[in-house]
Amino acid sequence: MSNFLKRAAHGARVPHDKRTSDCETVTMPVPSKVVLSMAQHIGAPAAPAVAKGDQVYVGTVVGKAGGFVSSDIHSGVSGTVDSITTITAPNGAVQTAVVIIPDGEQKVDPAIAPPVVNDLKSFQDAVRASGLVGLGGAGFPTAVKLAPKNLDEIDRLVINAAECEPYITSDNRCMLEDTQYILSGIEAVMKYLDIPQCVIGIEQNKPKAIARMKEAVAGKPIEIKELACRYPQGAEKVLIENCTGREVPFPGLPSDVGVIVMNVTSVAFVGKYLATGMPLVTKRLTVDGDIVKEPKNVEVIIGTPVEELLNFCGGLTGEPGTVLYGGPMMGNCLASLDQPILKNNNAILAFSEKASHMPKPTNCIHCGRCTNACPLGLSAKEIVQAYQKGNVDLLQELHADLCMSCGTCSYVCPAKRPLTPSIALAKIMMKNGGKK
Amino acid sequence: MANKLIVTAAPHITSPDSTQKIMQRVCIALVPTLIASVIIFGIQALILTVVTVAACVLFEYGYCKMMGREVPVGDFSAAVTGMLLAFNLPATLPWWMGVVGAFIAIVIVKQLFGGLGYNFANPAIVGRIALAMGFASKMASYPKPASAIDAFASATPLAAQGAVQGGAQTYLTLLMGTHGGVLGETCALTILIGGIYLIATKVISPIIPVTYLGTVAVLSLVAGKDPVYQLLSGGLMLGAFFMATDYVTSPTTNKGKIVFGLGLGIVTCAIRFLGTMNEGVSFAILLMNLLVPYIDVLTRQDLLGVAKMKKGGAAK
Numbered sequence: 001m002s003n004f005l006k007r008a009a010h011g012a013r014v015p016h017d018k019r020t021s022d023c024e025t026v027t028m029p030v031p032s033k034v035v036l037s038m039a040q041h042i043g044a045p046a047a048p049a050v051a052k053g054d055q056v057y058v059g060t061v062v063g064k065a066g067g068f069v070s071s072d073i074h075s076g077v078s079g080t081v082d083s084i085t086t087i088t089a090p091n092g093a094v095q096t097a098v099v100i101i102p103d104g105e106q107k108v109d110p111a112i113a114p115p116v117v118n119d120l121k122s123f124q125d126a127v128r129a130s131g132l133v134g135l136g137g138a139g140f141p142t143a144v145k146l147a148p149k150n151l152d153e154i155d156r157l158v159i160n161a162a163e164c165e166p167y168i169t170s171d172n173r174c175m176l177e178d179t180q181y182i183l184s185g186i187e188a189v190m191k192y193l194d195i196p197q198c199v200i201g202i203e204q205n206k207p208k209a210i211a212r213m214k215e216a217v218a219g220k221p222i223e224i225k226e227l228a229c230r231y232p233q234g235a236e237k238v239l240i241e242n243c244t245g246r247e248v249p250f251p252g253l254p255s256d257v258g259v260i261v262m263n264v265t266s267v268a269f270v271g272k273y274l275a276t277g278m279p280l281v282t283k284r285l286t287v288d289g290d291i292v293k294e295p296k297n298v299e300v301i302i303g304t305p306v307e308e309l310l311n312f313c314g315g316l317t318g319e320p321g322t323v324l325y326g327g328p329m330m331g332n333c334l335a336s337l338d339q340p341i342l343k344n345n346n347a348i349l350a351f352s353e354k355a356s357h358m359p360k361p362t363n364c365i366h367c368g369r370c371t372n373a374c375p376l377g378l379s380a381k382e383i384v385q386a387y388q389k390g391n392v393d394l395l396q397e398l399h400a401d402l403c404m405s406c407g408t409c410s411y412v413c414p415a416k417r418p419l420t421p422s423i424a425l426a427k428i429m430m431k432n433g434g435k436k
Numbered sequence: 437m438a439n440k441l442i443v444t445a446a447p448h449i450t451s452p453d454s455t456q457k458i459m460q461r462v463c464i465a466l467v468p469t470l471i472a473s474v475i476i477f478g479i480q481a482l483i484l485t486v487v488t489v490a491a492c493v494l495f496e497y498g499y500c501k502m503m504g505r506e507v508p509v510g511d512f513s514a515a516v517t518g519m520l521l522a523f524n525l526p527a528t529l530p531w532w533m534g535v536v537g538a539f540i541a542i543v544i545v546k547q548l549f550g551g552l553g554y555n556f557a558n559p560a561i562v563g564r565i566a567l568a569m570g571f572a573s574k575m576a577s578y579p580k581p582a583s584a585i586d587a588f589a590s591a592t593p594l595a596a597q598g599a600v601q602g603g604a605q606t607y608l609t610l611l612m613g614t615h616g617g618v619l620g621e622t623c624a625l626t627i628l629i630g631g632i633y634l635i636a637t638k639v640i641s642p643i644i645p646v647t648y649l650g651t652v653a654v655l656s657l658v659a660g661k662d663p664v665y666q667l668l669s670g671g672l673m674l675g676a677f678f679m680a681t682d683y684v685t686s687p688t689t690n691k692g693k694i695v696f697g698l699g700l701g702i703v704t705c706a707i708r709f710l711g712t713m714n715e716g717v718s719f720a721i722l723l724m725n726l727l728v729p730y731i732d733v734l735t736r737q738d739l740l741g742v743a744k745m746k747k748g749g750a751a752k
Binding site for chain 2 (some may be wrong): 320
């Protein structure tokens with residue numbers, strides 16, 4: 001009831017479309033080339049550590065972290081460096097990339113061996129060396145996340161297995177196929193960071209994963225929290241509130257309320273890396289969309305061109321309209337099908353032109369759905385009005401910068417107004433002090 | 437092929453709901469009341485409704501064409517206004533007065549202020565008030581129901597209430613609407629059915645009707661009036677479910693809706709119990725419509741994490 005007056009935060013009832021949830025992961029063969037972007041994470045881009053003509057192996061470092069908040073990039077194939085080039089990322093930024101032509105032998109780098117971990121420092125170093133970034137989509141370097149300034153105040157590990165975006169089922173498959181690695185990963189994080197409790201938040205539309213995880217955590221200080229299917233249940237702040245009852249202060253981080261959040265696939269990778277020493281070179285992806293011939297979950301080498309992945313899934317049944325990195329609510333559009341798979345991708349979705357068509361926006365009717373749906377309690381309508389008037393003071397009062405661009409307001413708007421992108425522009429205006 | 441990909445900002449899907457569907461549902465919700473009014477008042481009621489709806493749609497179409505604006509008739513909002521306006525008129529009203537009301541509602545209140553979403557007050561309410569001022573006698577001559585013998589040939593239960601306090605008219609008559617009044621105000625039952633349909637289809641939130649009706653009931657008790665009688669008579673039911681919940685002129689947040697409902701109840705009761713007019717709902721809604729921008733600003737939601745910071749800051 002208190003929340004009724006505080007903020008409605010209804011979220012959105014997005015369709016599930018999780019038709020690949022029972023598709024066991026298949027491994028895609030080595031592609032004809034891999035293109036490794038040096039910026040597959042939040043923070044400083046990595047610097048190429050190889051030169052044209054160099055021989056690389058599976059697990060060889062090809063990009064060295066460019067700072068503290070950065071990450072190493074590893075080759076997923078054995079082969080020869082063809083070139084160091086530039087590619088255009090979906091956000092328009094031009095990034096350095098290393099192109100490798102595989103020799104098909106998949107020889108593993110001789111340096112690959114399970115890391116020796118016996119304390120916090122060696123654990124953090126191991127995670128850093130693994131090249132792990134937040135695999136839920138954000139791509140934040142995990143080693144940085146696992147080194148909060150107030151480590152002694154952290155008492156809760158929250159595992160994000162909500163997977164609230166439509167279509168995507170890769171986390172669901174991870175829970176069903178890599179259950180043991182999830183457990184060993186969680187146990188390692190809890191042990192070395194000295195976190196007494198863990199909550200795994202899973203949306204109720206994954207009953208098999210919930211059953212499997214419940215069975216696996218029996219008798220351990222790990223709780224399975226079944227979450228209502230309400231987008232954006234997997235948004236970090238929403239998840240923390242629903243799993244622990246704590247509100248992350250703004251501006252602030254989850255660690256300010258004693259919480260570290262990790263995606264379920266990320267934590268499974270930690271478990272796997274500690275066992276094998278193989279850095280992050282492959283990724284499980286959901287390939288789906290109305291024009292994908294054979295939707296499936298695919299284990300794919302990072303850097304594989306999207307076109308080859310789509311061909312592996314039987315190709316497209318029609319002309320593509322939009323092809324997305326990630327889900328339809330927050331995913332980015334690809335500008336071209338030669339763009340490579342990135343570490344933090346969890347899906348490639350291809351839609352026909354018809355399905356990509358968005359209805360024309362009409363007048364705002366003040367229905368308040370955006371306000372009542374916003375998981376954070378923002379009033380999208382007012383923010384957009386303030387942006388159109390160039391009123392930065394009002395934007396500040398409305399806390400437009402709190403927006404996390406989850407897309408809920410745009411989704412629920414009956415007038416089909418592009419609220420989410422407008423708020424993104426409003427945030428830029430706030431930073432620039434009034435300039436559009 | 438690669439160059440033809442569409443690149444747009446997320447999200448890439450949208451809910452199946454639209455303004456048009458919402459307005460269509462409101463029309464559907466008004467149909468039982470329309471049927472009831474035709475049964476009670478005869479074919480005149482249907483003719484008047486058709487005239488006002490047609491007039492509203494034509495005025496909207498004509499004005500937008502004239503101004504070179506896109507014609508939004510397809511969104512059904514003009515049809516909703518037309519139906520609500522007709523429901524606020526007595527069945528015996530000359531049809532051309534209905535057209536005048538439609539002109540005031542659509543052109544003056546809605547289009548001159550920018551069209552759908554920009555009107556400062558509920559167009560149908562202003563249309564009704566303007567007609568009540570301009571054609572006072574015609575607007576107040578409530579017809580006798582065609583089907584029933586009724587004690588009040590030319591007065592609504594509220595107007596006659598002074599004489600019959602709690603007596604002659606049973607609650608059932610009020611509920612079924614077999615008494616004098618304007619088209620849509622008489623049959624409380626069908627309005628309730630329509631209102632429940634709108635709540636069930638999530639077109640409206642129950643907060644405004646519940647707080648409005650609740651406030652009226654409580655204040656009636658306090659003032660020593662019969663609360664059931666107050667709830668079922670006059671334009672209260674129609675106002676609470678269909679007019680006060682108009683998106684454009686009602687607050688958006690839960691808090692705001694409660695404030696709005698309370699305000700409506702208080703103003704309605706003040707006019708009914710203290711004023712000389714027998715009908716407080718229209719004026720209450722108009723007055724509260726004008727306060728909506730202020731209510732909206734003062735009843736914003738608590739933001740996740742932000743309120744906490746403020747409290748923390750104050751404690752330091």
